[in-house]
Amino acid sequence: MLYSMDIFQCIxxxxxxFPVCSWRVGDIDVWPIVRLGLFYENIATVPIGNSHKSSxxxxxxxxxxxxxxxxxxIIRDNSHNASEHESDVVFLGWNADRTVKLSTGELAxxxxxxxxVELQKRGYVLYALEYISGFVTKIPRYTCSDLSIFWKLFKVxxxxxxxxxxxxxxxxxxxxxxxxxxKNGFNSSTCEETYISSYAKSLKAYAECxxxxxxxxxxxxxVVVCWYSNVSMxxxxxxxxxxxxxxxxxxxxxxxxKHEAYYNWINIPQDGYNIMPTNFWSWSDKDAAAIxxxxxxxxxNIKRAFVGGNYTQAYLLKYDLGSLWNKKLAEKIEKDRIxxxxxxxxxxxxxEWFIVFIKTxxxxxxxxxxxxxxxxxQQEFVDKVxxxxxxxxxxxxxxxxxSVLELCNLHITSHSxxxxxAESYGVKSVCLSTExxxxxxxxxxxxxxxxxxxxxxxxxxxxxxxxxxKNNDAKSSRNDIDMSGIDNLIRLINQ
Numbered sequence: 180m181l182y183s184m185d186i187f188q189c190i191x192x193x194x195x196x197f198p199v200c201s202w203r204v205g206d207i208d209v210w211p212i213v214r215l216g217l218f219y220e221n222i223a224t225v226p227i228g229n230s231h232k233s234s235x236x237x238x239x240x241x242x243x244x245x246x247x248x249x250x251x252x253i254i255r256d257n258s259h260n261a262s263e264h265e266s267d268v269v270f271l272g273w274n275a276d277r278t279v280k281l282s283t284g285e286l287a288x289x290x291x292x293x294x295x296v297e298l299q300k301r302g303y304v305l306y307a308l309e310y311i312s313g314f315v316t317k318i319p320r321y322t323c324s325d326l327s328i329f330w331k332l333f334k335v336x337x338x339x340x341x342x343x344x345x346x347x348x349x350x351x352x353x354x355x356x357x358x359x360x361x362k363n364g365f366n367s368s369t370c371e372e373t374y375i376s377s378y379a380k381s382l383k384a385y386a387e388c389x390x391x392x393x394x395x396x397x398x399x400x401x402v403v404v405c406w407y408s409n410v411s412m413x414x415x416x417x418x419x420x421x422x423x424x425x426x427x428x429x430x431x432x433x434x435x436x437k438h439e440a441y442y443n444w445i446n447i448p449q450d451g452y453n454i455m456p457t458n459f460w461s462w463s464d465k466d467a468a469a470i471x472x473x474x475x476x477x478x479x480n481i482k483r484a485f486v487g488g489n490y491t492q493a494y495l496l497k498y499d500l501g502s503l504w505n506k507k508l509a510e511k512i513e514k515d516r517i518x519x520x521x522x523x524x525x526x527x528x529x530x531e532w533f534i535v536f537i538k539t540x541x542x543x544x545x546x547x548x549x550x551x552x553x554x555x556x557q558q559e560f561v562d563k564v565x566x567x568x569x570x571x572x573x574x575x576x577x578x579x580x581x582s583v584l585e586l587c588n589l590h591i592t593s594h595s596x597x598x599x600x601a602e603s604y605g606v607k608s609v610c611l612s613t614e615x616x617x618x619x620x621x622x623x624x625x626x627x628x629x630x631x632x633x634x635x636x637x638x639x640x641x642x643x644x645x646x647x648x649k650n651n652d653a654k655s656s657r658n659d660i661d662m663s664g665i666d667n668l669i670r671l672i673n674q
Contacts, residue, residue: 186221187439189363190214193356194445200452202350204379207416208452209350212378215407216369217360218439238340241313242333249311249329252318259320262327266306267672269398270295271414272324275314275551276404276430279321279491280577282503287321289551289580290404290430293494295322297665303672306396310410314552328392332410335384350375378409382454385413386420393421399672401425403456407440412454419453424671427456431596434461434469434484436618441466444473451483458671459484460664462599487664489600492581504578508546508586511571516544517645520575520587520606522595523557525550529593529611536634537564543641546575546583550595588645591637594618602627607644609637 193199199210252274253260272291279287287293295305309324310332353370360367368374393401401418403411406427418425432438441459451457451474459474461467461484470484495501512518521537523529537545547570549557565572575583580600584590590601594614601608608628610619615630622628631637 185363186218186365187437187443189360189365190217191443191445193359196359197352197356199356200446200448202353204350204376205383206453207379207382208448208454209375209379211407211412211452211454212382213369213375214444215440216374217365217367220366220369239337242336245311245313246330246333248313248316249326252311252316253326256318256320259318259323261307261323261325263325263392263395264306265304266396266398267303268298268305268400268402268668269393269396270305270307270324270402271328271411272307272309272404273314274309274311274316277317277320278551279495279579280504281321281500281579285319285321286317287491289491290428291402292321293491294402294428294665294668297490297494297662298668301665301669303669306398308392308414328388331388332385335388336381339381339384382409382413382416385410386416389414389417390420393417393423399423400668402428402668404428404430406456415456416454419457424457424674426458426460426668426671428460428487429462429466429489431599432618433459433466434472435463435465436596436599437469438618442469442473447473457483458667460487460667461485462487462489485664485667487667488661489603490661490664492579492600493661495579495581501579501582504574504582505585507574508571508578508583511546511574512544512586516542516569517589517641518544518546518587519589519591519641520546520548520583520597520601522548522590522592522597523550523560524593524595525552525554526556527593527612527614528556529560532634533591533611533637534560534563536637537570538567541569543569545570546587547572548575548580548583548597589641598622598628609640 199213202209202213270291272288276288276290277286279289279292281287291307295307298305307322307324308328309326311326311329350372353372357367357370360370398421400423401414403414403425404427405411406415415425432441434441437443459467459470461470464486467482467484467486471482474483545564545567547561547564549561549572561572564570580597584601584604584606587606590597590606590608592598592608592610593612594610596618598608598610598615598619602622608622610628610630613630615623615628619628623630629640631640
């Protein structure tokens with residue numbers, strides 16, 4: 180059993196043995212903060228920063244940089260700026276999500292934009308907040324959004340940094356939880372009372388800012404992606420205070436893949452923690468069932484998670500918004516070449532033998548797709564292979580994922596959730612990191628995903644799994660759009 184699964188078991192034991200579901204600082208349920216923090220600090224392969232230990236000066240400098248980045252985006256892409264107005268739904272997005280480049284040149288948020296477009300078609304009024312978080316700013320936007328929320332939260336953070344007053348609250352058996360973690364060989368710095376108190380204080384301050392927005396817009400629902408960031412949890416807290424539902428849109432790993440934010444919570448409050456979404460839009464029956472198993476009481480007919488599918492992919496295929504990319508991608512492949520997609524992950528260094536393999540595999544056309552959160556490790560890999568004649572990096576990172584999946588015969592990654600997307604197109608995946616056993620154990624058992632440790636093993640899988648594939652045959656997944664996700668959102672808006 181892998182190390183990350185051990186910490187999962189330990190945390191579940193803590194949820195059973197200790198009253199963590201009652202931990203509150205002020206009016207904020209803080210166990211989700213601690214639970215997720217414990218995962219991050221104990222899964223060694225996941226790059227985690229020590230932001231709560233950063234100096235006031237370094238944090239302030241970074242905030243000022245982001246503020247200028249925000250202003251730059253507002254000025255350069257002014258035609259897509261939105262301002263506060265009365266709305267049915269308020270969305271909270273992140274600029275790193277804007278990764279789908281359409282043939283028009285516009286950049287769509289892969290998680291939210293197509294949902295926004297469909298709701299507007301149904302006559303609902305929307306308002307989108309967009310938070311700048313240090314990633315590369317991508318313009319022009321596909322739909323309108325308001326970046327002024329960053330300035331509002333910037334002022335809140337500045338006030339917090341120079342206000343040393345702590346909200347004291349003794350959490351029942353916190354010391355015992357720390358001792359239990361240490362006894363079982365795990366780190367426990369997330370259990371420090373000062374850290375928990377400081378985190379809760381910032382959530383409360385951010386939530387007050389978001390609550391003001393929700394009051395002004397008279398929103399009936401909130402929508403977020405990646406609910407477990409501090410900004411998202413603050414937004415959720417504000418939605419809870421206003422008494423409106425807040426829905427998390429699946430963006431990758433979820434309950435079906437045993438992601439720590441979506442899988443196997445134990446002894447939670449009946450309505451969930453107040454910094455946790457009221458509902459979840461899941462891609463599959465498996466993901467929704469995994470959430471409903473722990474989020475819904477046995478005697479309740481209410482399902483917190485519903486299946487909406489990967490709506491953006493379906494939308495792009497339905498309206499053929501990636502047609503130009505399909506043609507450009509096909510031009511990259513020579514006759515009799517196998518096409519292989521490689522998806523990169525931040526913080527994970529792919530082995531040198533794989534780089535050599537790419538450079539010496541003349542019968543393969545490689546499409547290298549960078550993660551939206553581009554880092555130095557990914558850039559180093561790209562720099563080593565981008566000049567090879569059979570490697571395409573820029574086009575594979577720019578085009579919609581659906582376009583390259585339609586064309587490719589195989590997918591290789593460290594452990595990207597694109598494994599899930601690829602399988603829906605009949606494309607098998609090869610993983611180069613043991614992390615795959617945490618997320619894709621079932622896929623591996625079913626023979627749709629493989630783990631390899633060297634070039635010989637990889638070469639054998641490529642020969643075996645692509646032997647019967649006719650090159651350049653695009654796969655067809657152009658079914659009608661499943662509207663059940665949109666219908667569920669509308670039901671929640673109108674309830």
